Every structure is written in C-alpha cells, then in structure tokens.
Amino acid sequence: MATIIAALVLAVWYLLRTALNRAPSRYDLLAAAVLSALIVVLVVVAVIGLFDGSRPSDTATFAGYLITTIAFVPVAGYLARLEPTRWGSLILGVACLVIPVLVLRLQQIASVTGA
C-alpha cells in the first residue's frame, strides 16, 4: 500500500516536471531508486509468502508479475538517464503510474489462493 502511494506521489511530481519542461535531476533518479528499493522489499515479502503454504492458484502468472514489477522502475530509470529532456521525466512518470497497476494485480492474483 505504501508502495502504491509513493509511486502515485512520485508520478504526480514527474508529470509536473514534464509539464514544466524539466529533465530528470539527480534527485529525481535517486527518488526512483528509493521507489525501486521499496518495490524490492514488497517483492521479497511476496516471495517469502510463496513458501508460506498459501500459494496463489496461478503461481506462474504471479511469478511473471513479480519479475516485471521488480524490473520495471530500474528499466525506466535507465531509459530516463538516456533521455536528459522533459521526456525523461515523462518516462519516470509513466513508470510510476504503471507500478500501482502491477501491485494491485499482484494482490489480486495472491488473493485467489489454490490451497
């Protein structure tokens, strides 16, 4: 939940930076790194949960979403670094909008347990 809020707050910030025609600053990239760290924590908790007995009925899909979720912000950060214009900020903004969707989908899949 904290991850979703953090991602949405950052998304608003990055979109604002895009609107103001600002390239992502060091701090923007640092914020994205912090968000990535939050997501890593979330994914680790989810993976520990996998070995806790109650597996989601669709484990393969769940694993796919976990990998996508953990890799997403770093990939966006990499692209944003290649793009030192306002569009770099937009890349980070879009990524921060996709993260809540991914996290919600993860929770949705996890709630349908096969056990």
Next chain:
Amino acid sequence: MPESSTRPRDAALGTGLGRVLLLVYGVFALSASARALVQITTHFGEAPLAYLLSAFAGLVYLSATVGLAIGGTRGRLIALVSCSIELIGVLVVGFLTLADAGDFPDDTVWSHFGSGYGYVPLVLPFIGLWWIWRHRPRPGDAV
C-alpha cells in the same frame, strides 16, 4: 535551470517522446504476449479466436517496439506498419465487441477499444502514427 534541452527535429526516432513511446509499447508488448501465452497454454479451447488475437496483438506491439528501437528507414517502416495494424485492430475489434460479444467471449487487449487497459490501446496508435509522421524523411535529410 538549464537542465532541459530540445533536440533537433531530425533526431532519431527512438529519442525524445519516441523513448517514452518505446517504454509504453514495450509494456504492451510484454503484457499482451504474456497474457496470450497464459491463455493459450492453460485454456486455449475456451476461446481460441480471442486468444490467437491476443497473441497477434502482442506480436504487433512487439514489432512496433522493435521498429521504434532500431529507427532509421527500416525501423520507421516497421513501426509505421505495426502502428497502422494496431489502429485497425483496435478499431475493428472495438466495434465487433460492441456489436456482438459472442465472437469474443474472453477479453483481449483490444476488446471494447481497450477499456480494460484505460483506453490506452486506442490512444497509443494515434500518438505512434503522429510521431512517425513527424519523423518522416524529408528531401535534403542526410540518411
């Protein structure tokens, strides 16, 4: 702050807004293909047409992503064809699903004009085509 800078109009297809498109197309390539893969491997018999369409949509997004990424004359052509197919696909499937849900019992990316994906699949080809059009080669361009 002198952080921002603009690029020349003849900059490569995969820079600027193109790089944002690259990310979004990449996301759709991944989600549509993964969805099709799961659907086809687990319950293909239920709605083969819808699942094959999912797979096809995934391939179209994938080729659009590749086209944007490699750029140049060839990449531009690949992206142009992919975005056109994507636009036709989302419109045709959108209308078909509006008219009669019978042919598509299970949803695809393009069902109901992509409403399940926040209508992004409907908007994306327009932005894509506009971007490619803006980057059309002009006489006098060094290719």
